[in-house]
Amino acid sequence: MRATRHLLLQVDVLGPAEVVTAARVRLAVRQPLARALAVRLALARGEPVADDILIRDLWADADAARPTARLRVLASRLRGALGEFSGALDRSPAGFSLRAEPADLIAAERALATIDAVRRTDDNARVFATAATAIDLWRGQPLGDLDDIPFVAAQRHRLQSLQLELQLAWAEAGLALGHPIGPDLERLVAAHPLHERLVGLSALSLARSDRQAEALDRLRSLRHQLADELGIDPAPETVAIEDDLRGHRPTMPRISLPTAAKSFVGRRHEQAELLSDLTRPTLITLLGDPGAGKTRLAREVAAQAVGEGRPVAWLGLAPLHAADNLVAALAAAIGADSNGGSIGQAAELLTGALLVVDHAEHLTAEIGPVIDELRVKAANLSILVTSQRALELSDEHVQRIGPLSATAAVALFCDRSGVEASSAVDQICAAVDRLPLAIELAAGLTRTLPVRQLADRIDDRLLICDAGPWHAGLRTALDWSHELLELPVRTALRRLSVFAGGCTLEAAEAVVGGDGIRVDEVAELLAVLVDRSLVTMDDDERFSLLETVREYGHERLRASGEEAAVRARHVTWCAGLAKFGEHYARLNQRSSLPEPVAARRLRTEEPNLLAALDWCLSEGNDPGRVSEIVAPLSWHWYYRGMMTQARGWLRGSLAMLAPGSPERAAALAALAVQTRFSGGYAEARDIGLECVEIYRALGDDRGLAIALQGLTLTSLGLADEYAALDYAHETELLTRRLNFGVLLGGALNCSGLALRQLGYPVEARTMFEEAYAAWSGLQDDQGMVIAGGNLGIMDFQAGDFAAARDRGLHTLRTARNVGYSVGVLDAFGLLASVEAAAGHHDLAVRLLKTAEHQREEISAPLFIADELAAVATAWTLCRQALGPEADHIAESARQLSIDSLVTELLQDHSH
The missing domain is CATH 3.40.50.300 (P-loop containing nucleotide triphosphate hydrolases)
Incomplete structure (x- = not known):
């Protein structure tokens, strides 16, 4: 007998089912039910399938006489059809398994994954070719020879959806490349008349063929069909295409531009x-x-x-x-x-x-x-x-752009100073080489010196002027402007140079004030600098130095010997801003507001944050403060596409921090958080271990508890539940001794998560209840939402759907009231599972899609295995029940706001 234990078969499913060897030799499995069994086992990809599941999927009549015997007879027939490859079919206590894989399906899935990756590079040619090759894998209707088998309808829908995704990718890329895809698009639209992406692509194709009216008619017809048949409006993407074709292209949001406070003269x-x-x-x-x-x-x-x-x-x-x-x-x-x-x-x-x-x-x-x-x-x-x-x-x-003409220069000086044209004005303009900025600065000097005296002295000044890196005329104007300032105003000017991108009055008071300048004097000093044209103030009352003046001020700051002290105050102010951002992130307000004040403020102040980090890591030689600025703003760096830089700053600080120092431990803790935040769980574990080692050696139990809790979360991300339990237990002991209630709740909750994954529901529930009690004692609403949500999951897994729904709605209400958007999304996930299991598939899809979209927006992915599985199961139930309509409902859910969905859920419950 030939050994068959290691043989691998392939089952093609993208057309009539076929069982073939690895060498692509077809095996004659003639009986449809035997082929169906081979397909069902191949779709499990080598994993055993329990008898009751196979019986349900193959006959849908598990109560029929002797169903297990029928299954064994069918398995025997399949073995006989496989011939020398019969050993590929195996039986274990867990059920039947087949050493086979759906080769054509796997190839199609890999192609789609490749397309998703390549799309980010805008390589349309590769997307087009990859999609075309994958589409050719379909040999007709998927499993077209197994119509009467119960599980086939759902699988066929899934395979058709995959085919459609590939066709969409092919069409989008083809359209971008200018390929003649119109006829194929028309056939696809005929088969899927309510698919918005397809109809939108076909409209664009028509428009590019100078058939604008037909394109608009098609979109108008789609709008009516969606309203009549599904009761929904088109998705925003469809509306955008229609606006585009009508000449209403999407435009930038209204944004503020730099403004000049005075009239424009001379150019x-x-x-x-x-x-x-x-x-x-x-x-x-x-x-x-x-x-x-x-x-x-x-x-x-x-x-x-x-x-x-x-x-x-x-x-x-x-x-x-x-x-x-x-x-x-x-x-x-x-x-x-x-x-x-x-x-x-x-x-x-x-x-x-x-x-x-x-x-x-x-x-x-x-x-x-x-x-x-x-x-x-x-x-x-x-x-x-x-x-x-x-x-x-x-x-x-x-x-x-060179100097102004003599006439324009005089006009600018007179406009800025309010004096009449004269030979003295001509002399002043010539002395500063008729450069606009230098003229404005010189005009500001007339508030201190008469024009004639200024002309005489500025001309003398030119004889001894050191031009430095600037044009001599500009240097002259800057030097004179500086020398005629009162001492406190000079000090304010040079201290302002540490700000990159400007500052608010409050920021200026924090950095400029001190060491001889009272905080309540800063506003008056800024007013003087604005009056002298050295500082500008925009409509948002934000103060800025022109870049040339800022460089001059920086030069003066270095010469003064106070740069280190002023920079340190600037770093402290930036660290305070980071703490503000951390508080904002904890509330997660950004998920419900299009451009919240906090996010806009951090975006505006980002140049200052970067300047502070540069100073700490270079001349300031203060790497210990880097984590104070970087760590609290993980969400900001992520949304600005700067997570790599953030981790680089922390690594740069580590290289300059003494081994075993508290500063190094703090930087490691921040780096572990951000590395875990980026999905680098293995690297985060290594970083976390070093952090724990340092805190142990330092005897810093509070720092140790925080670092251990980080390792607990990292271990859960690595699906290493036993390690998570060990770290959580040590964290629990420490936090009880330290009376560190917030972290105690976190440790207990993580223990519950690990136990739940390991299949200990009673013990897991106990941990979640203790976590809830710990957080409740502190009136920590966010903690109670977390623990309450996990208790709801336990109710659902135990089959108590009513209790799970009540708990989910309670946590939803609390999360909404305290602005904890991740808690809202967690509640959506729990309620989606409940509604899907209860047959309320429309609502379940809206919950699932809204949560999925918002998690992507705020970078809060699920990573606990059973929660991911619950979401996948809910999607499967909804797609099986709704078919293609599930996709339409999901698309319409993109238009939903979180607030409207929360309101709907809570109102329905109250009734």
Whole structure:
């Protein structure tokens, strides 16, 4: 006899079922029921399937006479049909198994996974080819020869859905590549007339074939059909396509642009020329020395373009560094969500827009590729760059900005100073080389010196002026402006230079105040600097130094000997901002507000956070403070696409921290959290172990408890429940001794999670009840939501659906009231399982889809095995019951707000 134990068969399911060998030799399994058994076992992919499940799936009449005997007879027939490969069919106490796999299905699934990965790179050619190859795997209707077998209908629907996903990917890529896919799209739409993505693609295809009216008719017809047959409105994506075809393209959200507080004098001709040139797709770079007025001219062009109704975005590069994520910065500049933001997404919003890129001279190598890609992908995009050197890109039009004309220079000085034109004014303008910024600074000096005296003294000053890195005229104006300031105002100016991207009054008071300046004096000092044109204040009452003035102030700060002290106050202020962000993250308000105040504030202050980190890791030599800024803002770095940088900052701080020090332990704890947050559970475990070792050696029991709780969560992420139990138990002992109630609740809850996975429901419930009691004693609503939700899962797993629903609704109400959005999503998951099991599939789908979408938005994925399995089971029940309608309901759920769904659930319960 030939050994068969290691043979592997393949069962093709994307058409009539076929059993073949690894060498692709077909085996004649002629009886349909025997083929169905082979298919059902192959779909289990080598795992045993219990008798009662096979009986239900094959006959749906488990109460028939001797069902187990019937199954064994059928298995015997399959063995006979397999011939020399009969050993592939095995029997164990767990049920029958077949050493086989659905080869064509696996190939199709891998193709879809490849497509999902490749889509992020915008490689449409590869997506198109991969999808086409996978689609060819279908040989007809999936399992078309097994119509009367009970389990086949649900499996066929799943396989058809997979085919449709591949067809959609193929069509989207083909359309992007300009391939003639219209006839194939029409056949797909005929087969799926209510599938919005397909209909939307077909409409775009028609429009690109100059059949605009037909495209709009198709979308209008879809809208009516959805309303009449399903009672729903089109998805936002469909509406966007219709708006696009009607000429209403999606535009950028309204965003604030840098504004100038005073009138624009001196470059009206250049402004008009630029506005004319920028009406067509182009790239123009304004070149000029510091103080030449490049930024001011760009501001005026942008303001005029906005006034004419054109979308405009402003990307300021001055506070950024080469290591920063410029795509994320671009997303922020156009008011887009930067989570995983891509050039393609930015290009869509920038279609037809004017993008101003300011202060590009230090990032020409980094911003060049971004601009090149934008120009390829964004239609009718104009880009205006200000820089001290050209980008050296193809089709770049360089326009040099030099000094003002004599007439324009005098006009600007008189406008800013309020004096009449005179020979003294001519002399002053000439002395500062007619540079706009220098003229404005010189005009500010007239508040201290008469014009004639200023002209005499500024001319003398030129004889001894050291131009330094700037133009001599600008240096002269800056030096004179500085020397004529009162001592406290000079001090405020140089201290303000530590702020990158500006600051609020409160921030200035925290950093500028101290060491000779009272906090209540800072506002008055800022007013003087604004009056002298050294500081600008925008409509949001945010104070900024022009970049050239900031560099000058920084030079003065270093010379003063107080830079370290001022920088330390700036770092402290940034650490306080991070604590504010941590509190905001704990409440998770961002899931229900489109642009919350806290998120917007952190985005605005990000240049300051980066400047503080740079100082700590370089000249400041203060790596111990890095974790104070980085750790509390994990969610912010994630949404800004900067998690890699955040982990890099922490690693950089570790290299400079003494082994075994408290500072190193704190940085390790933060790094472990963020690494776990990114899904790197194995790496997080190693980091956490070192952290625990240090805290043990230091005798810091509180730090040790926190680090052990982190290892508990990491072990759960690694599905190492026994390790999780060990760490949780030690955490529990420590927290009881320390009376650290919040963490005690966490340890007990994690013990419950581990025990639940290991199949000890009674013990798990006890742990969850103790966790609930610990958190309840502290009136910790968030903790009670967590433990209460887990008790609800225990009720559901025990079959007590009524208790599970009551518990889920209670935790939902509490989570909503305290703004704990992850708790709301956890409650959605529990209630979805309950509703699906109870046959309320429409509601279950809406809960599942809303939770899935929101978890992606706030990066709060499920990672506990039985919770993932419960969600998968609920989806399966809903798809089996609803068929294609489940996808339509899921699509409509994208339009739902969390608040509306919560209100619906709680109102229904109250009735």
